[in-house]
Amino acid sequence: MLTTNSKDVFFLLSTVFILSQNFLNGHSFKPEPRGGHMATLVNDRIYFFGGSRPIPITSPAWNQTHQYNLSDEVFYLDLSSSFTVNLPPFTDLSAISRMPFGCERGTTVLGYSGVRIFLVGGVQQNMVTFGYNTTNSSLWIYNINSQKWDTNGPGTYGPPLPRRRSTATVIDKNGVIYIFGGRVGVDTGSDVFIMFDDLFTLDTSLFEWSNLSLPNHPPKRNLCTATLMPDGKIIYIGGVTQSFAGGPPTRVNMNEIYIFDTIASAWSQKSALGNIDPRVGHTAILAPDNYTIVIFGGTQGYVLRQSTSYPTFVLLDVKSEPFQYSSPQTSGMAPPPLSYHTATLYQNYMIVVFGNIIFPSIILIIDYYTDNVIYIRDYFHIFIDMPSIRTMID
Template sequence: MLSYKIFFTMNFFQNFQSILLIIILLFSFVNCQNIPNPRYQQTSSLIGKRLYFFGGDLSTTDYNNDQAAYITNEVWYLDLSSSFNTATPPWNKDIGMPIGYNLGTSCVSPIDNSVFLVGGLMYIPNTATINFDSSPVYVFNSNISLWTTPNIIGFNSSFKMRNGIQPVIDNYGKIYAYSGSNSTYSNASIEVYDDMSILDTTSMAWSTLTKSSNTPPILLSYTATLLPTGIIVYIGGYKITIAGSFGILKSVSMYEIYTFNTKNYTWSTKVADGASIGSRVGHSAVLTQNGDIVIYGGTIWNDTTTVATPYIAKLDTSSWMWSIPNLSQRDSPQLCFHSAALYGDYMIIAFGQIPSMSSTSYSALSTNLYILDIKSYTWVASFNPNQSTANQSSPNKSSTNQLNNGLFIGIGIGAGIILMGVFSFVGFLLYKRQNQDPKSIQTPGTTDQI
């Protein structure tokens, strides 16, 4: 009987170690699943020390955006208050949006840090077919994770479903949105617009400016960057010369820079010069502290599978001269319809489509995170909020197809809690039994005897 008790005790602890190892592996698996699905056409905004990502298209085959089930209402964010490695970003999921959302823009109010979703396509979630939401603007309060629809005075109804635009917000809380189309990719009738709409978020009053003689052509899929001087700089994209019915698309030359003065509401055109920069769509732009606009990524305007070159370029907004940073273009990740934000000297790039891996019937999507130190123009492998540069490394080459398994997380955590409860209970019984029977003493080299 003594040998049996000793054998049982040793077997229990051996099994306990094995099962504990399984739990550790299970929790490691669960932890690595807490990441977003690959996506593109999402929008992002930096709110304090959190970088938020809203919506996006999860489908690799739905080029027409006519399957609502693939347009997500998810909200994810990265906490930039602590250091992390780009291979394992600290993803956090916030409350979802009331609508599925893509091809739009999020603007952060400088007054109260509210996020305004302006333009883009808004889908009623959990529907098999396309059902567009009628609300023109949604507002997100990140402090309490609350979505609301504001009452807007004088809203221009033609702005509904306006996409292919990039609104910007100034220091007074005014949002400026130029041009765009109402294309849903599957509708037969498409309208394009050459107007400037302004939403004053302090009074929730909407206005549409009258077209002037120097208003630029209709622009789509461009980038818009607000300078400290109050000038909005529009770079790249498509242009259409006739308003109303959808006309012939042409690329916008990277040396043809349209600007809008938010102080006197006037347009002008700057003629840029410098390095050879190819036209593009689906690119991003960030403004550095010294007034340079850094553009990243994109494809040639009429083929989303061919990358634009060079992949990274810099525009000096004082001289309107283009230059190409001394950075290996070969090692640069290739993305379009991605997100980019500047935090200190870090340009943080996430998600998007991978042109070189896509085809006319398939879009290769990314869930990776890349960080470019724009001070030294090097890719870094780790984020450190307390320093401008980190250890240099090649971009993260992890798989672009990751799973966001909320179900697995729930099952994994639940199973782990149950197993730990069982172990605690069995351990307690064993401990109690051992203390009640002083003859049960563990000895080395015990054989299986009764």
């Protein structure tokens, strides 16, 4: 089992970076590098779903417009025993649990007494034709016991969430899923690039959808994070916005924080102090102290042109107003700047897995079979493995 130590970073949590390469003998399953995947903690396992996988530049399938494929894989990382990041114990469930489509930029949450994982939105790619928009359902359910997938099915009430991806999604203690914003484009069935400012809920006990049209809601928002606090408030951070349908994305000021109170069903806005770059593709988790939000990674760019958002590791103290950003010094070897990774809190550990490596001015495309830099461009990004960073507690 993992253990905590009073000398862990910031006395809040330790950060463990899991790599997908550098496997040693002993584990047969080696996940490919990816970004835009989904991750959900279930007891001592982190379940991973989908993501975008790079096509090696040496592959006949690679060309300028086809440089990655989506994944329909399902696998988990076992945290019940100690291990090193050189030998993470991944187990592949794809033979019996494969997703109905390749998927990225969806959101997964655990509900229904901890036995169902709800997949909300995301890109859906046919794994035979590689065409998009495989189904009309924006909700799919993975049953942990049967290891099978199903749609929301009959018995669902209210207007369901229209198809979209990159939403900010959480589930509360009552089993109600809150889904804010997101976007559509060609990969989600729309010829026009459109962001949303609506807030949908799904009561997972009644399977009842609701569209909450409430005053003072945030502007259209895409790729922001949502962090559920113990008092039932959801804090939304970062992302991009849009002035009109089809218009260009505009980066959101990280000092403008929107909050939705799930108890009062009301929006409010707060300010935060601190100099922090805007970002998308970042993660935000609540630290064990229940008032510090730990933000990691992200990029200032959108679509093809990427640039690192600084600081890459940030704490947001929401105990008192105004909220306060800080970026304390960390110990150990720092990871490369990441985006579209996942971060999962387990005991006192934030476990960061996969993602894009973003550099300040150029993006290095790595052949993930050889770890050699084989291609450099100033506007393209792709998914690569992280080098060995550090060891989990033995």
